[in-house]
Amino acid sequence: MTARFTYLGDMLFWILVAALTAALAVILLYPLLRGAKAADNIRAGETAVYRDQLRELDRDLDGGLITPEEADYARAEIGRRLIAVSADEPAETLKPARHHRFTEAFVLLLLPVLGLCLYLTTGRPDLPSQPLEARLENPGNDVAVLITKAERHLAEKPDDGKGWDVLAPIYFRTMRVNDAQLAYRNAIRLLGPSPVRLDGLAETLMAVSDGVVTEEARQVLEQSLTLEPDNPRARFYIALSMEQAGRPDEARQAFEALAKQSPADAPWLPLVNQHIAMNGGAPAGAGSVAPGANPAAPGNPTQQDVAAAETMNAGDRQQMIRGMVESLDAKLSEDPNNFEGWMRLVRSYAVLNDKDRAADALKRGLAAFPPPGEQGRQLLALARELGIATEGATQ
Numbered sequence: 001m002t003a004r005f006t007y008l009g010d011m012l013f014w015i016l017v018a019a020l021t022a023a024l025a026v027i028l029l030y031p032l033l034r035g036a037k038a039a040d041n042i043r044a045g046e047t048a049v050y051r052d053q054l055r056e057l058d059r060d061l062d063g064g065l066i067t068p069e070e071a072d073y074a075r076a077e078i079g080r081r082l083i084a085v086s087a088d089e090p091a092e093t094l095k096p097a098r099h100h101r102f103t104e105a106f107v108l109l110l111l112p113v114l115g116l117c118l119y120l121t122t123g124r125p126d127l128p129s130q131p132l133e134a135r136l137e138n139p140g141n142d143v144a145v146l147i148t149k150a151e152r153h154l155a156e157k158p159d160d161g162k163g164w165d166v167l168a169p170i171y172f173r174t175m176r177v178n179d180a181q182l183a184y185r186n187a188i189r190l191l192g193p194s195p196v197r198l199d200g201l202a203e204t205l206m207a208v209s210d211g212v213v214t215e216e217a218r219q220v221l222e223q224s225l226t227l228e229p230d231n232p233r234a235r236f237y238i239a240l241s242m243e244q245a246g247r248p249d250e251a252r253q254a255f256e257a258l259a260k261q262s263p264a265d266a267p268w269l270p271l272v273n274q275h276i277a278m279n280g281g282a283p284a285g286a287g288s289v290a291p292g293a294n295p296a297a298p299g300n301p302t303q304q305d306v307a308a309a310e311t312m313n314a315g316d317r318q319q320m321i322r323g324m325v326e327s328l329d330a331k332l333s334e335d336p337n338n339f340e341g342w343m344r345l346v347r348s349y350a351v352l353n354d355k356d357r358a359a360d361a362l363k364r365g366l367a368a369f370p371p372p373g374e375q376g377r378q379l380l381a382l383a384r385e386l387g388i389a390t391e392g393a394t395q
Contacts, residue, residue: 021112028111050082143170161190168200175384177207198224199233206237211387213241232258232268243279252279271347278352325352329361336368339375343382350386358388 054075061071150167154160168183184201191197198220205217213221218241224234239254255276262269276282325348332341342365349358362383369375383390 021115025112047082050078053078143174146170147174158186159190161187165191165197168197168204172200172204172207175207177204180204181208193223193227195224195228195231195234198227199231202234202237206387207384211385213237213244217241230261232262232266235261236268236272239275243275248279252276252281255279256281270344274347322352325349329357332361332364336364339365339369339378342368342379346379346382346388347386350388355388358383358386362388362390 057066057071057074057078060066061068066074147167147170150163150170154163154167157163164183165187168180168187171177171180171183181201181204184197184204188194188197188201202213202217202220202224205220206213209217218238221234221238221241224231225238228234235254235258239251239258242254243251255272259269259272259276262272325345328341328345328348332338332345336342342361345361346358346365349355349361362379365379366376369379371377371380380390
């Protein structure tokens with residue numbers, strides 16, 4: 001019985017394909033088949049118009065509206081046009097036939113054959129249909145279906161804390177920040193606070209406020225630090241809140257404390273060092289390069305840069321940092337195929353509070369590494385983290 005239904009389903013599919021192909025062929029052939037007839041109709045219409053003009057001319061002459069000389073002149077002109085239309089008729093009738101014959105054969109024969117070959121090459125006629133319910137049962141790697149499935153589950157069981165805990169970071173990664181905020185709050189309410197949940201809620205609150213560490217976000221981060229005092233993410237954002245509040249000395253001390261606590265290969269150290277420099281301090285060291293990165297890559301401070309920065313006052317140090325950033329910008333303009341360089345340039349302009357140049361660097365970086373790729377997505381994620389507008393950056 002199942003095999004019979006499968007056979008009938010396959011037959012129905014191919015009948016539908018044949019019907020659609022025939023309908024498309026008729027639509028395409030209709031203008032071609034009526035082309036010669038339309039041309040005949042046009043010529044016949046022109047002839048009828050000229051004959052009507054001759055009759056109208058006779059009526060005007062009989063009514064005394066025009067003189068005989070004017071009537072003779074007009075009759076000669078109308079007759080000339082009528083003869084021209086009749087003379088063009090044979091030549092114009094033959095041209096469409098030769099041209100349309102090949103086109104009709106292409107539409108009737110070659111086009112369906114090409115379509116069938118393309119479908120058999122790239123299509124999956126053996127693949128069964130999957131309605132929404134079936135996709136929800138087996139979502140695979142489809143994130144949208146996974147989210148829909150989780151939302152249905154939570155609509156039936158809103159007190160499932162684990163469900164909210166799983167869904168919250170997915171919402172955040174897909175930039176549904178308001179939904180992510182609600183999910184984090186529900187997970188914390190049902191499962192209790194944890195550093196991961198509190199940090200996630202704080203990042204969501206900052207995303208809503210365009211990268212600003214609000215008072216509520218700072219309180220959430222401080223609660224996270226009571227649970228995990230060495231939490232680098234919470235400590236970074238609290239230091240960032242001091243910087244945004246216009247307290248550079250406190251921010252610098254907080255960033256320097258985080259740099260001292262962090263391992264030498266910590267991936268967040270380059271960003272921490274830039275904030276230290278932004279607030280008038282000296283970078284923690286040239287070794288603070290992300291794992292796998294080239295220490296000699298554009299934007300990484302050398303030992304000489306660090307040594308020189310330690311002997312400078314805050315103003316000279318700031319001038320030196322701007323010079324390094326501008327040098328990196330120039331190098332990337334000459335050789336844009338440097339993903340790490342674009343990441344550093346966007347960060348650098350952001351910590352220098354030059355959002356216009358940061359947005360411009362983001363746009364140029366995305367031109368070299370488009371968003372569909374992993375590196376382009378990392379650039380967009382960095383921009384959102386730093387509060388840089390991404391609208392229009394991918395155009």
